[in-house]
Amino acid sequence: QVQLVESGGGVVQPGGSLTLSCAASGFTFTSFPIHWVRQAPGKGLEWVAVMPTDGINTDYADSVKGRFTISRDTSKNTLYLHLNNLRPEDTAVYYCARVRGGSDWFLDLWGRGTRVSVSS
Amino acid sequence: SSELTQDPAVSVALGQTVKITCQGDSLRYYYVSWYQQKPGQAPVLVIYGKTNRPSGIPDRFSGSGSGSTASLTITGAQAEDEADYYCQSRDRTSNQRVAFGGGTKLTVL
Numbered sequence: 001q002v003q004l005v006e007s008g009g010g011v012v013q014p015g016g017s018l019t020l021s022c023a024a025s026g027f028t029f030t031s032f033p034i035h036w037v038r039q040a041p042g043k044g045l046e047w048v049a050v051m052p053t054d055g056i057n058t059d060y061a062d063s064v065k066g067r068f069t070i071s072r073d074t075s076k077n078t079l080y081l082h083l084n085n086l087r088p089e090d091t092a093v094y095y096c097a098r099v100r101g102g103s104d105w106f107l108d109l110w111g112r113g114t115r116v117s118v119s120s
Numbered sequence: 121s122s123e124l125t126q127d128p129a130v131s132v133a134l135g136q137t138v139k140i141t142c143q144g145d146s147l148r149y150y151y152v153s154w155y156q157q158k159p160g161q162a163p164v165l166v167i168y169g170k171t172n173r174p175s176g177i178p179d180r181f182s183g184s185g186s187g188s189t190a191s192l193t194i195t196g197a198q199a200e201d202e203a204d205y206y207c208q209s210r211d212r213t214s215n216q217r218v219a220f221g222g223g224t225k226l227t228v229l
Contacts, residue, residue, distance in 0.1 A: 045206055047218040059216045105149035106168040
C-alpha cells in the first residue's frame with residue numbers, strides 16, 4: 001500500500017527538542033522529493049522543509065531555519081524532521097507529503113500527520 | 121506571508137455552483153494545484169496542473185485560470201464538499217519551496 005505515516009509528535013517544553021518520523025511504504029521514497037508541511041491550530045498550511053531526491057540540497061522555511069533539520073534513512077524508507085529549540089509558535093500538526101510532476105509539481109500523497117505541542 | 125491569496129470564506133447552496141479563486145504572481149509562471157481538507161483530516165489533492173483531476177475525485181471538481189488568477193469550480197456542490205480548500209504552486213524564490221494560499225472555508229447551505 002502506497003502511504004506515508006508520521007509519528008513522534010508529543011508535548012514538549014519551550015526550548016526542547018523532538019524528532020518526527022515519516023515512514024514511506026509502497027514506493028521508492030528516494031525517487032521523490034518529500035516535504036514537511038505544518039498546520040497550527042485553526043490556521044492554514046505552512047511549508048516547513050524539503051528533502052530532495054539527491055538527499056543533499058535540503059531547504060527550510062525561514063521560520064525554522066537553524067532550528068529544524070531534515071534527514072533520511074534509506075534503509076528504513078524513513079524521513080526525519082529534527083526539531084530543536086522549540087517555540088510555542090511551532091505548535092502544529094506536522095504532515096509529510098510526496099512530490100509528483102515535473103516543473104509544475106504538486107503534493108499527491110500526504111500522511112495523516114503528527115501533533116506537536118510546545119507548552120510549559 | 122503567503123504569496124497566494126484566497127478569500128477566507130465562501131458559501132454555496134446545495135446543488136449550486138461555486139468558484140473558489142486564488143491570486144498570485146507565481147501563477148503567471150507555474151500551474152496551480154488545489155487541496156481539500158476536512159476537519160481533523162490531512163489535505164487531499166483534488167486538482168493538479170491547473171485543470172487535471174486525480175483518479176477518484178468527482179468530476180464536479182474542475183480547475184481553470186489565466187494570468188495571475190486560478191479557480192476551483194464545484195458544479196453541483198454536495199454536503200460532503202464542505203471543507204477548507206487550499207491552492208498551491210511553486211514558490212517563485214526557489215524551485216523546491218511550496219507556496220500555499222491562506223485557504224478558503226467552503227460552507228454548503
